[in-house]
Amino acid sequence: MCGLETVKQCLKDKHSREVFTYLMEIASCNHLGLSKITNDEDQEAEDNLENNNILLNYYNDIKEKGIESILSASIYLNPNKYKNHQYESRQLIFPFGSNNSQMKAVKNAFSNQLSVIQGPPGTGKTQTILNIISNILIAGQNVFVVSNNNSAVENVLEKLAKQDLGFLVATLGKRANQMMFFQEEYQKKEKAYPPKIKDWINSGLSKERLDAAILSISKRLHSIYDMQERLARDEQLLQQVELEYEHYKKELKLDIELNHPSRQINSEELTRLWVFCQEYTSIDHISSANQWIKKIKYFFLKWKMILGYHWDRKFFDKDIHTVIQHIPLLYLDSQEQP
Incomplete structure (x- = not known):
């Protein structure tokens, strides 16, 4: 060969x-x-x-x-000819903590040939880099950490050193760093093994059991992060609904006290009521027979609301246009309910 x-x-x-x-x-x-x-x-x-x-x-x-x-x-x-290589997902660890977006960023980094992670200051880019480094090291591989400025690399080194992992790093780059790294005194002082390194070995658990434990914790974390994201989206939606609610009341200058039904009514029922009331306002433009049909339907719908949702009858005694104006407020109010 x-x-x-x-x-x-x-x-x-x-x-x-x-x-x-x-x-x-x-x-x-x-x-x-x-x-x-x-x-x-x-x-x-x-x-x-x-x-x-x-x-x-x-x-x-x-x-x-x-x-x-x-x-x-x-x-x-030439993106049309050369394609991004996808790699099989692997079991990952997150010893430096993470949130949902950081977890996805680390997973993407190990699933794709090239990964770009960006974000404003304070969003956890260094934390994500540390988790990527950790997963590379436990796989028995080496990694280069490079930057266009020394402070970014020093920031990574500083956080590794805080976790007694500084001895794993070779601070190279400029020639002065290289010369210092190979000095015996520097090795003894800065790159010495941490005193508790023997405690890192857990002889009580096999690798298979550790992997299973990591997988279980990762799934729970992913579930928690998903719930946090949904909560954040719901809180944002609630703020929008509350703002819209106040604007609507202010725009129409509704001074009449709003009568809520005793039982919670869903937005679908309110939408159906609102659409029917809108159609009911055009009753004068239809035939007499259809007018009676509309009145009968409105009568039954009104009593369905009164009896089914314990709605105050006085609400439907108001002018139909007033009822129409109040229904969107009830709709917005139903969006605020849990």
Whole structure:
């Protein structure tokens, strides 16, 4: 066996190559990374513009090395040809806590070839990263944590260190960090094993029983998170209904006391009553026979409400237009009921 491996390059594809060339042209207009220059250096800087352009240099480096078709970058260059790889779901842990959106983000990260997690400050992006790192480590794998600024990486390291996991991290990056990492004194002080590391081993439970326990807890967490989301949506809906309720009363200037039925009436019955009352107002424009039919129907509907829901009879003694105006208030009020 010769050990040769054939690797397909997506830049051989015409569409991918054209998109990549377009991105390089945009990068050539970006002066990212150029150092400040004086007027005397303007011409020389212009001559060396291409060499000093960090972004363009990255693109040139990628072009030289090529992009394998199996890499996620190929999906963006030609999404019609290269598809996102889906992976089978695996049992995940969330030792740094989570909410429903964070849990979904971690699951998506392990189910897809490429995952983008975004959100405003304070939404738990670092917490999500820590949970992703934890699942990679328990699978016996390594992970690179990189960022365009040191503070983001240091934030992850700090939170790992608080949980006595700092010894698992190799703080590399810039050369000064690399040199410091390999110093013996630094290793003894910062990367020493935590004193309680022996307590981490739970010899009383087998891996199968631990996996079963984790699965059970994960299901309960997922159920709790779903209920929290539904509660948040219902609270938001309640606020909208209350606001609409107040606007409606204010707009119509309803001063007549609203008579609620003693028994709770559902929104479907109220809608049916409202529609019928609307139709009843046009009774003068229909034949005499149909007028009597409408009156009989209204009579039975009225007494159904009075007897079935213990509704005050005085409510239906009011003018039909007043009744129509009050029904939407009752409808909104029924939406507020649990």
